[in-house]
Amino acid sequence: MQKRNATVAVIGAGDYIGAEIAKKFAAEGFAVFAGRRNGEKLAPLVKEVEAFGGTIFGRSLDARKEEEITAFLADADKHAPLEICIFNVGANVNFPILETTERVFRKVWEMACYAGFLAGREAARLMLPRGRGNIFFTGATASLRGGIGFAAFASAKFGLRAVAQAAARELWPKNIHVAHLIIDAGVDTQWVRELIKQREGQAAVENLDPNRLMPPASVAEAYWELYRQPRTAWVFEQEIRPFGEKW
Amino acid sequence: MQKRNATVAVIGAGDYIGAEIAKKFAAEGFAVFAGRRNGEKLAPLVKEVEAFGGTIFGRSLDARKEEEITAFLADADKHAPLEICIFNVGANVNFPILETTERVFRKVWEMACYAGFLAGREAARLMLPRGRGNIFFTGATASLRGGIGFAAFASAKFGLRAVAQAAARELWPKNIHVAHLIIDAGVDTQWVRELIKQREGQAAVENLDPNRLMPPASVAEAYWELYRQPRTAWVFEQEIRPFGEKW
Amino acid sequence: MQKRNATVAVIGAGDYIGAEIAKKFAAEGFAVFAGRRNGEKLAPLVKEVEAFGGTIFGRSLDARKEEEITAFLADADKHAPLEICIFNVGANVNFPILETTERVFRKVWEMACYAGFLAGREAARLMLPRGRGNIFFTGATASLRGGIGFAAFASAKFGLRAVAQAAARELWPKNIHVAHLIIDAGVDTQWVRELIKQREGQAAVENLDPNRLMPPASVAEAYWELYRQPRTAWVFEQEIRPFGEKW
């Protein structure tokens, strides 16, 4: 692996998608700064990346705090120029409208939208003087559709998409690739398998069609391809789903 | 005018659109509860409505406060059953992404999205037991497009649209008409005329094409027609613009 | 009923939606020119309209023939100025892609898209010199979604929507209201009831939830409201569905 003098910041480096993104970009030679609420949970990821010779720094990060985002990205940029910032914080909840408390509504927005705005803005601040960079946001089905029970989550995801659009229109001409990657499928995580079990029973999980859920590594690959696009033909938004998904 | 035993709550009863909505529904016999940040500014509207025999109550209302929304709507509903709740708070600002402060981003969201969620939820809570009602949200061009400089405003308006969608899908089958009215045009207000003056000069305002800006009363009419739709053919969303508008 | 010196042309005046449109506008005092493939089938409609004092002319019309469209509209316009042209030809078919013959694909397009283009263009030709008029197109769920089996139908409906958009952008500033009304629901027709029977059984039809299907008269009402919109706040597109519909 040839090391690069460049960092990738992963904000929302959870056990699945975030971890795969970190591994992919580390394997491509980037120094990865991985942030999540409880940084201690990053230990296995750090170990795995270091085992194959990658460079990674795991940090505790409350992405809803402006000063934490700023410090996290400044830190990454001090190590080596921040080449890519990926915002991947999720906050998927479902409640009937009457049971959606103001606390839930606000918290989901702070995690899935406001934090993304902060991350995008601060990444842009570091990238603009160099005239290059990439800012990517993870979207979901709820980025485009306010389904029943998703007032809080869809509202935050719609809002994040608007941030991405406004940033893209402003920053693309300055050579910063802003993109919004919509995952229109269930991702293969413990949480999704648990949901399937609750809804469809234990057998449904055990006999799960291997093509039904999206492997987290596929999301990492999609980000990698977005990164590799020549600026003569950038994509702002794309939806990915497994070949067997209904849409 | 025949008085009805029903109230209309207008949240965000500003001098233009909100005032026209209040006058229209008062003229149709509804008791109107009009709320805006500074309730004293409602005096001319109250006077005008009362002059033609309409019933109206003007209230100071910080729509970002859960308890104020709840009290305002409960109050309206106590007067007579809440038939329609119209959320019309605006918060149109434009800043380059780097100059969009966290304070602005949060405040715009609280005004244009979070307050709308609260209003919709609390209106639904009052309407559901009666199995009827109407909850309408005012949208803008920025509800569908995150243009340059609109990270804050578009994010909030996208978010509000998601709330409206989720609420509509849940509440329509319970006979509550949730709709989202997108105004894809400049509305004829002092503020918009000032913008035109700043951008295009005094002459541009003086010679303003009478068809260029949308009269606020047209928005009120559009809401009236949404209200009158039979439930056999409800509209969730429509964009209105003057015939000469480019889109 | 006060008669107006104005005609409404209904192209695709079938037994349900088209007939209701004809009755509605005739009841509002317009002279209605109703065209359908086999004009003889219009006899009951003509009788019904004349019974309440309305003015209606039923014609055989192959809307896929340029000269027939031209003659039909010229004829209407000779009777009295053509105020509204409504294109309502349907051609809903569903075939797996491999079984969609070139003949079906072409025919569906000719009926649902090409004929609509001809109707819109020829109506505009008559309306432009007078600087006023209305051209409305009936859309469907398939105007926005290419579902499985709908390669032919959705392709034609997407195409019709594009015609409507291009015409609206060109003709609105010339005071001609072009609009596209999307019916996102099953309409209560013999054909739809037959489909339900085939798919869900006889009992499903007999116990049909009265709110499930859209009454054709609701579509006529929606057109009437589009017609009544002031040009300060025109709508180009709206989707209508019954309150109980899933979307």
Add this chain to the structure above:
Amino acid sequence: MQKRNATVAVIGAGDYIGAEIAKKFAAEGFAVFAGRRNGEKLAPLVKEVEAFGGTIFGRSLDARKEEEITAFLADADKHAPLEICIFNVGANVNFPILETTERVFRKVWEMACYAGFLAGREAARLMLPRGRGNIFFTGATASLRGGIGFAAFASAKFGLRAVAQAAARELWPKNIHVAHLIIDAGVDTQWVRELIKQREGQAAVENLDPNRLMPPASVAEAYWELYRQPRTAWVFEQEIRPFGEKW
């Protein structure tokens, strides 16, 4: 270059995008079947591809003729299994609605929509028995927007998009990747440069910002990346544009 036992059919192999697609896939070891109206114009492309050791067959092909499409694809499939079919026929015209003749409307549809349907269907027929394949369609700004003067072109492009959607929903679960690539920009062709010259003058062309137009090779690269996507995360649609493009 390692040769593959697989063919790529390029329908609409014009001098720019089509030619670059052909070169790219030939360089990747595919046998390319390139079809365009006047096959003799393919001589330089064939020469260029053969010069670098690629395999290519140039054919005269009227894509609007069912039997020609069928024969062309069967021919390709006989040489080696048809792995990818790319439909790239353009037909960009602009006329005011009144000047859009029925002949133009029909011809543009036959070229840009109907031919695409035939290509997609016949490619699917060859691919389905093998349970694998890729069918890609080239879209344009007019695939999503019916701008003034584009009644014919947008109608055809909207229609093509619907075909692609219906085909994708039916064929993805059968392991055939159907995708729609929207080029939302001017492509650097002689024709586009001529348009710029006409509209903006000779100087505009001579001093053309090198980032303004999309290089045709970028479209070929985008198709290549679509082809390489794992089926766990397929993209149906994406819009590409140069980083400096306004949207």
